[in-house]
Amino acid sequence: MKLIIAIVQDEDAPHLTEDLTKNKFQVTRLASTGGFLRSGNTTLIIGVKKEMVNEVFKIIENTCKVRKITTSLASLTLTGDTYIPYPMETKIGGATVFTLDVERFERI
Secondary structure, eight states, X not given: OEEEEEEEETXXXXXXXXXXXXXXXXXXXXXXXXXXXXXXXXXEEEEEOGXXXXXXXXXXXXXXXXXXXXEEEEEEEETTTEEEEEEEEEEEESEEEEEEEOSOOOOO
């Protein structure tokens, strides 16, 4: 058995959860926050048989697309402590996915 932990943008989470449950995968959703953009993420926990891992990865890949956004994460400091937002383009979306071996699983 495998445990898949997928961290996705909040925007992608409802669609991904729906796609996974349509395909008979059970999913646990946890709210999380990204460290870089400090924006909302969703962490999905999915327990599957080893032979089903690739199917879950395909669903994640088809649902969670990378997008470009412009943000003012960095700023320039001028004299007198004036901050000017500096727009920068960055990629968001996609997914960060971890797959772990499950030594023991019980439903109690």
